[in-house]
Amino acid sequence: MNRWIRVAAVVCILLLVVGAGGAFYFATPYHGSAASVQQVTDDPRVTVTVEDGVHVLSPRNADSTVGVVFYPGARVAPDAYYATFAPIVARTNVTVFVPSMPLNLALADVDAADRVRTRHPGIQTWVVGGHSLGGVAACQYAGSHDVRGLVLFASYCNEDVREESFAVLSVTGSADTVLNRENYRNARTRLPAKTTFHEIEGMNHTQFGSYSGQRGDSPAPLSYDEAHHRLADVLVPWLTNHSTVVAVSGSSG
Incomplete structure (x- = not known):
C-alpha cells in the first residue's frame, strides 16, 4: 500500500x-522588439494606449469610424503588432485593438471583441482579424457575430463560413515555414467564394508582427519594415473597399 x-x-x-x-x-x-515599439510610440500620426489589457492604436488627429479587433498569435504579445498596424492606422484612420489573452492564447477568449465593441459604441463598422492561431479565434468570432470583415494573417478558419456575408482577406508569406500549408489549402474551401487571397513574396511568419525566435520559422529576405510596408499595401485598399474607410492621401507606411 x-x-x-x-x-x-x-x-x-x-x-x-x-x-x-x-x-x-x-x-x-x-514581445515586439524594443526598437519597433519605440518607433511607433514616437510616430506623430499614431496614439498608443492600453485600456484594461487591450492595446489600442488610433489616429492622433482624426476620429475613427472603423475598428479592427486583432487577435494575436499564440504566445505573441500585443506589442508585437504595433509596427504592423501603425502604418495602416496612419493611412486609413482606423483604430486597431489588440487584446491581451489569457495565457497568451486567443482561443481562450474568443469573445474578447465583444468587450472592445461595448466600450466603443461610436464605432459602427467592425472588422476582426488575427495572426496564426489568433486568426482561428477571429474566424470563430466572426461566424457568430455581425462584422463587416475578417482578416487572416498566416491563418485559416477551422469552421465553415462560406455562407457568411462578411468580406475576407487572407494574407500569407512565401517564406513562412510555420503555417501548415496543407491545412491552409484544405481550409480555403471553408471561406466565401469572394475571399481575397494574397501572398507576399519573401515574408515569413514572424514578420506579420515584429518579434523573432519562433521555432520553425525561416529567415526572410525582406526586412521587417519592408514586410510591414507590403502588408499595408495589401490591407489598406482592402479596408477601403470593404468598409467606410477613406484612405489618407499622401500617406505611406
Missing part, C-alpha cells in the same frame, strides 16, 4: 511540474 501511495505522490508531483511548466511556457510571450 505504501508503495502505491508513493507512486501516486510521484505522479501528482510530475503532473504539477508539467502543468507549471506549460503555464510558464504560455505565460512568456514573444
Whole structure:
C-alpha cells in the first residue's frame, strides 16, 4: 500500500511540474522588439494606449469610424503588432485593438471583441482579424457575430463560413515555414467564394508582427519594415473597399 501511495505522490508531483511548466511556457510571450515599439510610440500620426489589457492604436488627429479587433498569435504579445498596424492606422484612420489573452492564447477568449465593441459604441463598422492561431479565434468570432470583415494573417478558419456575408482577406508569406500549408489549402474551401487571397513574396511568419525566435520559422529576405510596408499595401485598399474607410492621401507606411 505504501508503495502505491508513493507512486501516486510521484505522479501528482510530475503532473504539477508539467502543468507549471506549460503555464510558464504560455505565460512568456514573444514581445515586439524594443526598437519597433519605440518607433511607433514616437510616430506623430499614431496614439498608443492600453485600456484594461487591450492595446489600442488610433489616429492622433482624426476620429475613427472603423475598428479592427486583432487577435494575436499564440504566445505573441500585443506589442508585437504595433509596427504592423501603425502604418495602416496612419493611412486609413482606423483604430486597431489588440487584446491581451489569457495565457497568451486567443482561443481562450474568443469573445474578447465583444468587450472592445461595448466600450466603443461610436464605432459602427467592425472588422476582426488575427495572426496564426489568433486568426482561428477571429474566424470563430466572426461566424457568430455581425462584422463587416475578417482578416487572416498566416491563418485559416477551422469552421465553415462560406455562407457568411462578411468580406475576407487572407494574407500569407512565401517564406513562412510555420503555417501548415496543407491545412491552409484544405481550409480555403471553408471561406466565401469572394475571399481575397494574397501572398507576399519573401515574408515569413514572424514578420506579420515584429518579434523573432519562433521555432520553425525561416529567415526572410525582406526586412521587417519592408514586410510591414507590403502588408499595408495589401490591407489598406482592402479596408477601403470593404468598409467606410477613406484612405489618407499622401500617406505611406
